[in-house]
Amino acid sequence: MNPALQGLLTIIIGVGGCIGYFYLSNQFLDKVLFPAKGPQAGRNINRANLVRPWLFLFPALFALGLYLAYPVFETLRLSLTDRDLDGAFVGLSNYQQMFAEPKFWEALSNNMLWLIVVPAAATAFGLLAAQLTDRIKWGSVAKSLIFMPMAISFVGAAVIFKLVYDTRPVDQNQIGILNAVWLQFEGGAGSFLFLKVIPALILISFAGIVAYVGWIFVAPIANSRANGGGAGFVPLRLFVAAASLWLVYLSIGSLFGIFAFQFPYGEPQTWLTIPFWNSFFLMIVLIWIQTGFAMVILSAALRGIPEETIEAAIVDGANPLQVFFKIKVPQIMGTIVVVWTTITLVVLKVFDIVFAMSNGQWETQVLANYMYDKLFRADEWGVGSASAIIIMLLVSPILIWNVYNARKEMK
Template sequence: MHPAIQGLITIVIGVGGCIGYFYFSNQFLDKVLFPARGPNAGRNINRANMIRPWLFLFPAIVALGLYLAYPVVETLRLSVTERIPGGGSEFVGFANYAQMFSEPKFWEAMRNNMLWLIIVPAFSTAFGLLAAQLTDRISWGNVAKSIIFMPMAISFVGAAVIWKLVYDTRPEGQDQIGILNAFWVAMGGDPQTWLTIPYLNSILLMIVLIWIQTGFAMVILSAALRGIPEETIEAAIVDGANPFQIFFKIKVPQIMGTIVVVWTTITLVVLKVFDIVFAMTNGQWQTQVLANYMYDKLFRANDWGVGSASAIVIMLLVTPILVWNVHNARKEMR
């Protein structure tokens, strides 16, 4: 069957099935199971209303449970087992973790991930805040915002190609076609193969993600800046504060909450970063990160135990943010 037709059928079945499910299950509840008539009408209506939320929630709960909650548990189980040739698996305790911790590649990935965690959110938020503050004050600010925001729409793989061209190298003596080397040579340096120089290459990969995430930070922070009460700023101006003081002492403290949100959201993106490293260096030249390390283990080395163990490490790194978010959400609901 042609995939396009298959896709069309899936849409029809998915959408139609969904609507049909909700319609008929509601009908069934109201008309057959607990009809709102007869001697028990009042009790039936109450009962129906107790069940109805679960009808509405049922498909989502099944999908969430199956596709997100169950995998967490299953990955945890896989990380403490080893596959036996010919099917089945046996419990091996923390052997997978021990094996992973003894691999230098893992520690390289950890070290790089920590660098990513510090640098990318910091610079994206800082650039985003700068762009938000500056573009809010000029007439063509919206155009500027659109352009800075645009990389959000570009895939990590597309961004990888874009930046690989920026970092491209030609032998000495030829014209450089990568802008970075063109600058470098114009300044009097020798052409460098940037992506093979350890530490620097990780930074260069981070620049790609900073380039993508700055737009996100800018949009959120720009809205927050606009939400600041005018009076506080006017009062500061009357008291003789200069623009820098207004920005750092009046505005930034008032949007601190939003800055934290932006920071943590970008942190989440960083922890899962995979495509950029996969497409640009594939973890060579000491640029490995956890997500790519995991992919290597799972699908190249075919070692589910160690792969799952590294996935659990990513999960552990995410957990503080998870707890913090849930805590905040609950506080807000009260």
């Protein structure tokens, strides 16, 4: 049968089936099982109302259970068994095998890099775009254009950026815009400014922000010593502080690297094969897509800030930067966290971009693509499932946090 016809038929059967199910099961409940008449009418109505919610919920719960809840446990089981041994229980040997593979550690460390860079950059750009577009007349047009990549598939975006990163031999015209721009740099003062000074400034401000965030987390501990009270979440605070110290150390280290590095001026670069940095070129694709999302949400949050607080700050003599960082950002901190976690989830599942652009070659592997490799190319279900469980473990803090918030909200 023609797939289009089959699709149409499925819509009719699916939608008709759903509506028919809901209608008939309600009719059955009211007319046959617990009819609302006769001697026990009152009791029957109550009983019918006890059952009815489950009629409404059944198809959804069934699909959720089968397609999301069951696979979590099944994947856990598969990760502990070996398919070649007829599904015999093998304990943690799949995990041991995975941990022994350098490709896994490469994927994990790349994923960690993605987890730091993409949410941070997308949120920062989104905040910047929201702040800028809220102040100008053609802001809504600008918003639409920045938001547009959201509609573009990861694969489409991969093609778009492959064209941006395209490389031609040195004696031909470059058709990738990045190489065309790159060849404009020839090692003069302009190159020094754009390739050394500006990256250095970005690194310094990044280190500054990280140090500041780290201090925000640690300060309550020091204060609580003075006040004699507990700060709460002490291990978490110390962990964040340690992580931020490490990031500051890394940034300072790379600061020297920037000035020491000799750029290969005048040579077209194959951007996706430069180890370590090629991951960043892949991240740019995701940042490009996610910034619009961050901008839309943060712009709504910025507009929700009470005018009085801002006016009061200006009257007290705050400059625009102070207003932004000390008045606006703290008030939308909750939204920033939501945006951050949402983008983090997207990052953990990122597959298409890496699959289409580099397929994990040249040290760009990430977990989701590693898992796909193991499951469908190497046919190692045990190791593939084990890596899926690792993704699940990375997601679970956000899962717990979301559920915790949802419960708190409903009370």
